[in-house]
Amino acid sequence: xxxxxxxxxxxxxxxxxxxxxxxxxxxxxxxxxxxxxxxxxxxxxxxxxxxxxxxxxxxxxxxxxxxxxxxxxxxxxxxxxxxxxxxxxxxxxxxxxxxxxxxxxxxxxxxxxxxxxxxxxxxxxxxxxxxxxxxxxxxxxxxxxxxxxxxxxxxxxxxxxxxxxxxxxxxxxxxxxxxxxxxxxxxxxxxxxxxxxxxxxxxxxxxxxxxxxxxxxxxxxxxxxxxxxxxxxxxxxxxxxxxxxxxxxxxxxxxxxxxxxxxxxxxxxxxxxxxxxxxxxxxxxxxxxxxxxxxxxxxxxxxxxxxxxxxxxxxxxxxxxxxxxxxxxxxxxxxxxxxxxxxxxxxxxxxxxxxxxxxxxxxxxxxxxxxxxxxxxxxxxxxxxxxxxxxxxxxxxxxxxxxxxxxxxxxxxxxxxxxxxxxxxxxxxxxxxxxxxxxxxxxxxxxxxxxxxxxxxxxxxxxxxxxxxxxxxxxxxxxxxxxxxxxxxxxxxxxx
Amino acid sequence: xxxxxxxxxxxxxxxxxxxxxxxxxxxxxxxxxxxxxxxxxxxxxxxxxxxxxxxxxxxxxxxxxxxxxxxxxxxxxxxxxxxxxxxxxxxxxxxxxxxxxxxxxxxxxxxxxxxxxxxxxxxxxxxxxxxxxxxxxxxxxxxxxxxxxxxxxxxxxxxxxxxxxxxxxxxxxxxxxxxxxxxxxxxxxxxxxxxxxxxxxxxxxxxxxxxxxxxxxxxxxxxxxxxxxxxxxxxxxxxxxxxxxxxxxxxxxxxxxxxxxxxxxxxxxxxxxxxxxxxxxxxxxxxxxxxxxxxxxxxxxxxxxxxxxxxxxxxxxxxxxxxxxxxxxxxx
Numbered sequence: 166x167x168x169x170x171x172x173x174x175x176x177x178x179x180x181x182x183x184x185x186x187x188x189x190x191x192x193x194x195x196x197x198x199x200x201x202x203x204x205x206x207x208x209x210x211x212x213x214x215x216x217x218x219x220x221x222x223x224x225x226x227x228x229x230x231x232x233x234x235x236x237x238x239x240x241x242x243x244x245x246x247x248x249x250x251x252x253x254x255x256x257x258x259x260x261x262x263x264x265x266x267x268x269x270x271x272x273x274x275x276x277x278x279x280x281x282x283x284x285x286x287x288x289x290x291x292x293x294x295x296x297x298x299x300x301x302x303x304x305x306x307x308x309x310x311x312x313x314x315x316x317x318x319x320x321x322x323x324x325x326x327x328x329x330x331x332x333x334x335x336x337x338x339x340x341x342x343x344x345x346x347x348x349x350x351x352x353x354x355x356x357x358x359x360x361x362x363x364x365x366x367x368x369x370x371x372x373x374x375x376x377x378x379x380x381x382x383x384x385x386x387x388x389x390x391x392x393x394x395x396x397x398x399x400x401x402x403x404x405x406x407x408x409x410x411x412x413x414x415x416x417x418x419x420x421x422x423x424x425x426x427x428x429x430x431x432x433x434x435x436x437x438x439x440x441x442x443x444x445x446x447x448x449x450x451x452x453x454x455x456x457x458x459x460x461x462x463x464x465x466x467x468x469x470x471x472x473x474x475x476x477x478x479x480x481x482x483x484x485x486x487x488x489x490x491x492x493x494x495x496x497x498x499x500x501x502x503x504x505x506x507x508x509x510x511x512x513x514x515x516x517x518x519x520x521x522x523x524x525x526x527x528x529x530x531x532x533x534x535x536x537x538x539x540x541x542x543x544x545x546x547x548x549x550x551x552x553x554x555x556x557x558x559x560x561x562x563x564x565x566x567x568x569x570x571x572x573x574x575x576x577x578x579x580x581x582x583x584x585x586x587x588x589x590x591x592x593x594x595x596x597x598x599x600x601x602x603x604x605x606x607x608x609x610x611x612x613x614x615x616x617x618x619x620x621x622x623x624x625x626x627x628x629x630x631x632x633x634x635x636x637x638x639x640x641x642x643x644x645x646x647x648x649x650x651x652x653x654x655x656x657x658x659x660x661x
Numbered sequence: 662x663x664x665x666x667x668x669x670x671x672x673x674x675x676x677x678x679x680x681x682x683x684x685x686x687x688x689x690x691x692x693x694x695x696x697x698x699x700x701x702x703x704x705x706x707x708x709x710x711x712x713x714x715x716x717x718x719x720x721x722x723x724x725x726x727x728x729x730x731x732x733x734x735x736x737x738x739x740x741x742x743x744x745x746x747x748x749x750x751x752x753x754x755x756x757x758x759x760x761x762x763x764x765x766x767x768x769x770x771x772x773x774x775x776x777x778x779x780x781x782x783x784x785x786x787x788x789x790x791x792x793x794x795x796x797x798x799x800x801x802x803x804x805x806x807x808x809x810x811x812x813x814x815x816x817x818x819x820x821x822x823x824x825x826x827x828x829x830x831x832x833x834x835x836x837x838x839x840x841x842x843x844x845x846x847x848x849x850x851x852x853x854x855x856x857x858x859x860x861x862x863x864x865x866x867x868x869x870x871x872x873x874x875x876x877x878x879x880x881x882x883x884x885x886x887x888x889x890x891x892x893x894x895x896x897x898x899x900x901x902x903x904x905x906x907x908x909x910x911x912x913x914x915x916x917x918x919x920x921x922x923x924x925x926x927x928x929x930x931x932x933x934x935x936x937x938x939x940x941x942x943x944x945x946x947x948x949x950x951x952x953x954x955x956x957x958x959x960x961x962x963x964x965x966x967x968x969x970x971x972x973x974x975x976x977x978x979x980x981x982x983x984x985x986x987x988x989x990x991x992x993x
Contacts, residue, residue: 470876494878508876511869513936522866522877525859533857576877 171233172197172330172361173218178227180213186385187213190227193380193390195330200352200362202376202393206405206623206656210385211365215332219244219251232329250323251332256315258307265290265303268322293321297351313344320351324360331355332363337371349375367455367660369398381405399653402660406623406652414628415600417607421631422446423481425615426498426584428467431476436462437639440476444584444615449606451626452619453655454636460619461503463636464586468500469493480584494523496584499577501570503588503619509573512562516554517543519561519572524579546575550605567598574605585609586617591625603629623652635659689928689945693952700956707959714838720951721840722747722899722906724944726918727925728851729895731943732888734926735855737868737935738794740783740889742801743896743922747915749805750776750900755818755910758825765825769901776897777890779805784886802919809912818910829906840902844944847898852940864888868935920971921950927978932986950974 173195180188188210195201205211216222218229220238228235231247238244241251258267268290276282290303299317307315316336323331337345352362352375364376372379373393381388381404388404396404427443437459444450452460466473469487478487480496487493493500502508510519520543521528528539543557550571554564561572570590577585587606591599606629610616620626626633627650635643635658643658700707726743733740750772757768779801786797831839855861866874867881875881896915903914928946931938953974957967 468876489880490876490878491880500876502876507870508872511866511873511936513869514865518862518865522862522874522879525862529859534859534862 170196172231173363174230174233175214175218176227176229178214178217178224178229180217180222180224180385188217188224189385191382191385191387192227193387195361195363196378197329197361198356198359199377200356200364200375202372202379203363203365203382204367204372204379204401204405205382206621209382209405211382212334213385214382215251215334215365218332219249245323245326245328248327248329249332250326250328250330251334252316252319252323252336254334254336256312256319258315258318260308261306263304263306264294264301264310264318267307267318268293268303268325270322272325289325290321293324296324297321297354299351311344313340313348316340316348317351320355328360330361330363332365334365335367336364337366337368345371369401369660372401373398398657402653402656406656414625415604415607416629417604417611419447419449419607419610420613421448422613424479425481426467426617427479427482429477429479431463431466431473431478433462433466433471433473435639437466437473440636440639440641442634442641442644444617446583446613446615447610448631449610449616449618449629451630451633452617452636453621453623453626453633454642454659456621458636458659459639460636461588462639464500464588464617464619467493468498468586470500494580497580497582499580499582499585501573501577501585501587501590503592505566505569505573509576510561510569513560515543515558516547516552516561516564516572517557520546520557520575520579523576527579542579543575546571546578549578550575551601565598567594567601570594570598570602571605578609582614584615584617586619588619589621590618591620591622599625623655626655627652687930687939687942687945689930689942689949692928693945693949696949696952696956700952700959704956704959707956712955712959714841716948716951716955717841717844718838718906719955720947721838721844722902723918723921723925723950724844724947725847725895725902726899726915727922727929727943727947728847728940729892730919730922730926731851731855731929731931731938731940732864733794733892734923734931734933735864735868735935735938736885736888737871737933738787738885738888739923740794740798740801740892741919742779742783742798742805743892744915744918744920745802745805745809746776746779746893746896747900747903747918748809748912749779749812750897751904751914752809752812752818752910752912754901755821755904756812758822759818759820759910765822772901773894773897776893776895776900778893779896780890780893781886783893784889787889788882788885809914813910813912815912817912819908821904821908821910823908825905826908827905829902829904840906843898843902847895848940848944855940860884860887865936869937917968920975921947924950924971924975924978927975927982932982933979934986 171194176192178188178191191214203211213222217224220240220243230236231249236247238247259270265287269286274282274285287303294301294303297317301314301317307318310318320331336348340348355362366372376393378390379393379396379401380390381401383405422445424443425446429441431440432438440463452463454460462471465471467478469489469492478485485496487496506512517539521539525534528535528542530538540557546552547554547557552568552571554568561569564572590602594602606616606618618626618630631647633645633650633655634641635655637659645654706712726747730740730743753775754768754772757763757771758765783798783801786792787794828839833839833842855864863874863879863884866879867884871881900915904910925946926943927933928949929938929942931943953970954967957970
């Protein structure tokens with residue numbers, strides 16, 4: 166490829182975090198003035214790559230050339246100076262400042278007296294907005310803007326740095342169709358001007374609509390880069406998935422019984438729309454979907470932790486009222502939350518006190534806490550769940566991730582929960598402990614409990630579950646039986 | 662099974678390791694012993710029975726206030742208004758008896774009710790309206806202190822019936838001052854509640870991780886409202902003892918006590934973020950504050966300097982706590 170045509174040339178970039186190879190020998194090129202889509206599952210390495218390009222992370226190996234010169238970027242500002250700007254998914258604007266102030270944040274125009282030259286600031290900001298055919302008052306406080314308008318401010322900010330390449334990290338995730346059209350219009354204008362766009366998205370239709378080239382990442386590796394014209398949706402999905410299932414998922418047969426939990430027409434403002442699903446005794450049901458699809462929100466709404474607008478919940482066929490966590494506990498529903506350190510455990514307390522937390526009544530004698538009963542309860546679960554610790558007195562912050570997860574589980578088994586919802590139970594847990602958690606889930610199912618597992622890890626869901634629901638944008642977009650499981654099928658429900 | 666044997670070994674620990682755990686739970690004993698030794702050497706009349714009873718009586722009201730602050734701080738919040746609630750409930754107690762001729766019991770009930778009310782209002786401001794405790798209780802501090810002057814017209818209310826004099830000035834069996842007895846009884850109850858009741862455990866859990874407590878079916882907001890209410894209760898008890906001790910209702914009563922109570926609680930091992938600490942440690946913290954003040958007074962150190970010293974002590978105590986927490990995080 167000709168040097169003048171290639172704006173970005175990534176060569177053998179590798180980045181390792183403790184225990185994870187986030188990027189593994191990634192090489193590809195981006196053509197000047199093109200719209201280059203970057204796709205991959207959650208955790209494929211897209212964000213890490215952006216962070217390397219903009220100097221947030223320093224790569225362990227490899228290098229990249231921008232405009233033909235090797236780039237040595239150590240922080241985002243240097244990348245911006247070089248001409249690489251990012252429009253982040255969570256927009257990074259100062260909400261209380263005006264549009265104009267945000268565009269030139271940190272680089273005000275000064276007049277002769279070394280004071281801010283407001284007139285010039287506003288004029289330059291208007292000019293940038295006009296160049297994109299956008300009507301927006303430069304004095305408006307950013308807090309009053311819609312997400313789409315904020316994105317435009319970010320794009321203008323990038324242009325104010327004379328950006329030659331703008332990376333858009335899932336810009337469409339929070340936009341309406343109309344707003345998306347106007348974003349695409351802006352992208353067209355930028356393209357005409359010769360600005361290169363790296364477009365990250367999960368939505369296939371967008372990629373086929375605006376991208377010229379597509380690069381697929383998977384598990385930190387580069388799978389391929391090709392003109393969009395040469396691929397179709399199915400091929401792209403299979404490239405994103407393309408893994409083989411190992412023997413790391415022990416699946417024990419459990420007797421599947423009657424419906425234990427049934428949720429009908431669950432909705433919550435903005436996030437969840439008309440969600441219905443059920444779980445049977447002895448069954449492990451997976452909930453798949455991309456980040457932001459509403460999986461955690463669904464779990465929290467069923468668990469009574471968040472308010473819901475509509476929806477009925479039935480347990481063993483009987484309608485139940487669950488308006489608070491306390492109601493959920495009373496109805497034997499358990500939630501092992503997404504972030505065990507922030508949501509699942511009192512880290513500075515002992516295993517003993519964490520295990521008994523939901524179930525203090527059962528360690529009381531004549532209404533008073535009994536240390537002996539509490540200690541025995543902890544010891545029982547330390548043994549049953551094989552928690553590695555010298556005693557129940559150990560503070561949970563000192564345990565490994567897998568053992569901490571078991572303590573959260575123990576807390577719920579101690580109250581004899583019948584319906585157990587696990588939100589990303591193996592995140593941040595090492596491989597050995599993962600297998601143990603899968604085994605535990607199977608054992609719970611064998612004991613007749615209904616298990617719901619939310620996970621972003623497709624092989625894990627396929628390996629462990631009996632049935633999988635797929636969520637997309639706050640709705641259930643598909644339901645698959647075990648014999649129909651495949652990563653391609655799940656992903657095709659997850660993306661639109 | 663390995664866990665079992667280890668667990669037992671831990672419990673059989675022997676004198677030395679037992680002493681070590683004791684020390685690590687009550688680090689506060691170290692400065693107390695050191696300070697007592699220093700004062701004993703240089704302060705005249707420090708090591709006398711009369712002086713010690715004086716110290717304890719001084720300390721008792723602060724300690725009772727600190728017992729209320731303990732629950733609040735164990736949930737990870739704090740209350741800057743407690744001291745002016747001491748003043749307000751005291752003034753109301755005195756005013757009802759002196760100006761309206763109420764019986765001490767009736768006046769006392771109203772004073773307690775006012776204390777509880779301030780706590781409930783604080784709790785609601787924090788949990789329902791999400792006003793940060795710092796601001797909510799700072800506001801309450803001004804409101805109550807202002808009301809002290811309104812109620813008393815800014816003059817002390819004297820002529821409190823002699824029948825209540827024993828509360829603040831009397832001795833049990835001619836040896837132990839009554840306020841000290843109250844303090845001991847209150848701390849026994851508080852220690853019991855903290856370690857043996859579900860409510861106590863909920864308090865620690867909310868302070869340790871409010872989100873995890875909430876997701877474990879604990880009504881964290883309700884717990885917060887209760888602890889603020891208990892703070893108000895403690896303040897009203899301290900307020901009434903103060904009136905009895907001074908035989909009058911002082912509009913400035915309790916000024917600066919919130920500060921001493923916070924020192925006591927922090928010295929007692931309650932981390933600023935909550936979730937740990939023991940009531941006995943807090944009582945010892947209050948004793949330490951009392952010993953410090955008493956020694957300086959015996960040495961005729963100007964009370965302005967005493968304030969400076971107290972400020973230094975507070976900052977050091979919190980600095981020590983932060984340092985300890987950081988080191989723990991690092992040892993992970």
